[in-house]
Amino acid sequence: MSDSLPHRIAIVGATGAVGLEALAILAERAVSADRIGAFASPRSVGTTVPYADGHVPIQQITPDAWHAFDTAIFCVDAQTSRRLAPPALRAGVTVIDNSSAFRLDPRVPLVVPEINAELLDDRPTLVANPNCSTILLLTALEPIRRSFSIERITLSTYQAVSGAGLEAIAELRDQTRAALDAKPRAPRVFPHPCAFNVFPHESPRDEHGYTQEERKIIDESAKIWPAEIPISPTCVRVPVERAHSQAIVADLAEPITREQAEHALRIAPAVRLMTDSDPTPLQATGKDDILIGRVRIDPTDPRRLLLWVCADQLRKGAALNAIQIAEHLHRNRPTAAQPDRPAMPRNPSPHSLAST
Numbered sequence: 001m002s003d004s005l006p007h008r009i010a011i012v013g014a015t016g017a018v019g020l021e022a023l024a025i026l027a028e029r030a031v032s033a034d035r036i037g038a039f040a041s042p043r044s045v046g047t048t049v050p051y052a053d054g055h056v057p058i059q060q061i062t063p064d065a066w067h068a069f070d071t072a073i074f075c076v077d078a079q080t081s082r083r084l085a086p087p088a089l090r091a092g093v094t095v096i097d098n099s100s101a102f103r104l105d106p107r108v109p110l111v112v113p114e115i116n117a118e119l120l121d122d123r124p125t126l127v128a129n130p131n132c133s134t135i136l137l138l139t140a141l142e143p144i145r146r147s148f149s150i151e152r153i154t155l156s157t158y159q160a161v162s163g164a165g166l167e168a169i170a171e172l173r174d175q176t177r178a179a180l181d182a183k184p185r186a187p188r189v190f191p192h193p194c195a196f197n198v199f200p201h202e203s204p205r206d207e208h209g210y211t212q213e214e215r216k217i218i219d220e221s222a223k224i225w226p227a228e229i230p231i232s233p234t235c236v237r238v239p240v241e242r243a244h245s246q247a248i249v250a251d252l253a254e255p256i257t258r259e260q261a262e263h264a265l266r267i268a269p270a271v272r273l274m275t276d277s278d279p280t281p282l283q284a285t286g287k288d289d290i291l292i293g294r295v296r297i298d299p300t301d302p303r304r305l306l307l308w309v310c311a312d313q314l315r316k317g318a319a320l321n322a323i324q325i326a327e328h329l330h331r332n333r334p335t336a337a338q339p340d341r342p343a344m345p346r347n348p349s350p351h352s353l354a355s356t
């Protein structure tokens, strides 16, 4: 039995790509099924989702249902999170939200435990999980940022279709089969065919032509890292089922050697340096670590570091990061010897957000 996690945990959006991964991670941590609540839309009530060696039923979300849980991991779209978080908070549930709903709210900590776990010390009741590409970029570069000052980042992403949810995986499979059979393949989830194709990230564009995904990386990184580092991202969807890849160029304040960069990456948590072979999304699939390879220093500029990164965005980029947050919060829970501390100003009180 795992006691590194809260006693009763609700997974909201348990039938989706992130929710199913959250359940798989809880099962790996030997959390017994009777401590889990699985919730989804009314469409799924009455069905079940796999859990450990069995299944758990999908329950209906009602105001009363929250009272049975200490913590809820929200794996739903932003609009649904905005609707469901206030009643959960009012019922005293700690909410860890995977959507973009609260990420830039100054009252809500945006946390990657390897970078800013100290924001959890005050036991916030609502914590936002960053965007998957943001988590992967920042976790990969954190060991470099801590030892060498980074002045600018240029990023190209190669994002798996599962970043757009379960339906997108079905679309890639259907279109691949159809293409091999020379049948028409109309896109439903994406604006373009995703099989045998690549295209700019499908999210809406702002007045500068940046996609929402690119804007999230810029804005969320500015909130998470203590000093803002300019980032120029280009986000691209590729016909990969699962695990995002990133080509990262980091311009540093001082020259760096490849040995120095590799040493910093080798001793860092959550990343695995690969020197004998190159990381691929298939290798990263189902793994907790962020795989980093092709560490190079630009021969024309010894301050420019180049990395190739592959990581499972459903794990460290979403469900795993959320569960790590739950584990940190659980470690910080009040005990009889350590009475409840007053919330610090940056943490939302359940009531301030309960009314949003």
Ligand SMILES: NC(=O)c1ccc[n+]([C@@H]2O[C@H](COP(=O)([O-])OP(=O)(O)OC[C@H]3O[C@@H](n4cnc5c(N)ncnc54)[C@H](OP(=O)(O)O)[C@@H]3O)[C@@H](O)[C@H]2O)c1
Pocket: 012, 013, 014, 015, 016, 017, 018, 019, 039, 040, 041, 042, 043, 044, 045, 061, 074, 075, 076, 077, 078, 080, 098, 099, 100, 130, 131, 132, 162, 163, 164, 165, 166, 167, 313, 314, 317, 318
């Ligand atoms: N996919 C990723 O790699 C990734 C990474 C980081 C963050 N995220 C974020 O995580 C969230 C979930 O993404 P996903 O990829 O898992 O999406 P998904 O596969 O499309 O799953 C969506 C989930 O939300 C549930 N849902 C939809 N409407 C609902 C409602 N009205 N009430 C309750 N539940 C509802 C769905 O339940 P039904 O099955 O009943 O419809 C399903 O369980 C999104 O905010 C996404 O941006 C995703």
